Amino acid sequence: MVSTPPSRAPSPVPGLAAAAAVVGYAILVLAAEEEMAVGALLAAGLAxxxxxxxxxxxxxxxxSFSERENLLMIVFFSGLVVITGYFHDDHFVLLLIATLIVYLIVTLGLNVQLGYAGVLNFAGASFFGMGCYTAAVLTAHTAIPHLLILAIGGVVAAVLGSVLIFPVLRTRGHYSAVVTIAFALLFKTLLEVNDALGGPQGMAVGGMRILGWDFNANLELGGDVELAFYVNYVVFGLVLLALAFVLVRRLERSWVGLNLDxxxxxxxxxxxxxxxxxxxKITAFTFGNFLAGLAGAYYAMMMGFIAPTNFTFGDSLIFLxxxxxxxxxxxxxxxVATAIVVLLPEKLQFLQEYRFLLYASLVILILLFRPDGLLPRPPRAYFPGLGRR
Known part of the structure; x- marks a missing residue:
């Protein structure tokens, strides 16, 4: 009987080389200031x-990364750290990176709702806004530690979202989508008429502070090296993103994820x-809204000001x-999708006015030619005894 030798794991070298090329390309795109240069780089990259x-x-x-997701995570977060270090004194680019991180956390939650449990939520920006306004109120009127405020923002969004889930459970398909659309429109209207929350003018939000560390202060490294204060938000945002990412992947591969599937x-x-x-369905909806609320609380303290115009139905469509x-x-x-949606309109300013047209066109093209998305989810590996009811 001839025994077959065990298959060797693919070398990580091609993956690491590709990752280094992507990081270098990202630095070139972010550093380019002329729209023609940005357009040329994007066209060259696509080609x-x-x-x-x-x-x-x-x-x-x-x-290289198919069986080494831990290595892929290390490479991804290391790449973001390298890009942050390169643009350590560029407030605009650092704000873009921090915003990308916030959007990733929100869409991780929506991905659990829609991608795992099939719950369509058109009110993602509303739950994001709940976290924002929770942070605004608590930083203005209490001395609660800001780290705890992040968690409270997530809990508020999860608890208030539980009110919406019951009419969603009583409907299916397009009807449940209409329920979340109505909630998104109602939420923005309530913010605009509520004077206690600043009405249409919005509210100022205190900056992030943890253990006496003021996130709104520039960092002096000695000599002539000074880090813009957004570095604080990017680094801490990476910690939050890593925790959210690991938690979502653990959930997907557990018996909970199997039941959601x-x-x-x-x-x-x-x-x-x-x-x-x-x-x-309640589990997925609550978990996703918690991540959206947590990201909202963090975003509010980073931006320093929020208004109802930040949480429109259009913003929910962007998340979806x-x-x-x-x-x-x-x-x-x-x-990949967040990088396209967040960075492209900012680097190509003429697209700002047409960003919703751009997003709609991209979605239509994807649905036509790649209905499962740019990077579809691979088939789940089945392990006996994994599921529980």
Whole structure:
């Protein structure tokens, strides 16, 4: 009997080389100031990716990380640290990176709702806004530690979201989507007529402070090296993002994620096999809203000011566009989609006025040519005994 030798794991070198190239390319795009230069870099990058895919040059890099997600996470966060260090005194670029991190945390929550449990939530910006206004009120009227305010912002969004989930559970398909749309419109209206929350003028928010460390103060490293204060927000945001990312991946690969998949794929069949469908929908909805509220509280303290115009129905559509573009159920797809949605209009200012047209066009193109998104979720590996009801 001839034994087959064990297959060797692919070398990580192609993946690391590709990651280094991506980081260098990102620095070039972010450093470019002229819109023509940015457009040329984007066109060149797209052409290189298409050519590399056509000739099969991307496969070794993909295989490098296919069985090494921990390495991929280390490379991703290290790349963001390198980019942050390169632009250590550029307030605009650092704010873009911090905003990208906030959007990633929000869309990770929406991804759990839609990509794992199949719960369509058109009110993502509303729960994000709940976290923002919670931080604004607590920083203005209490002495609660700001680290705790982040958690409270998430809890407030999760608890208030539990009120919305019950009418969502009583409807299906387009009807449940209409419920969340109505809630998003109602939330913005309530903010505008509530004078205690600043009305349409909005509210000022205190900056982040942890253990006496003022996040709104520039950092002196000695000599002529000074770090812009946004470095504080980027670094701490990376910590929050890493925790959220690990938590979501753990949830996906656990028996909880398996049950959420069953509910998403066929509610009737899941109920026939004894799954408590409402409970798992509530779990996904609550968890996703918690992440949105936490990100909102952090965003409010970073920006220093919030207003109802920050939490419109259009902002909810942007969050959903990121999930659809990236690929429902795949957190790594969110990274690519968020970079496109957040960075592209900022670097190409003429697109600002047409950003919703851009997002709608991208979603339509993706649905036509890649209905599963740019990076679709790979098939789940089944492990006997994993599921629980």
């Amino acid at each position: 290189i990716v298409i050519a590399a895919g056509f000739f099969g040059l991307l496969r070794p890099a993909v295989r 069953a509910v998403r794929l066929d509610q009737t069949a899941a109920a026939c096999f004894g799954f408590n469908v409402p409970r798992w 566009s990121i999930v659809l573009l990236g690929g429902m159920g795949n957190p790594w797809g969110l990274v």
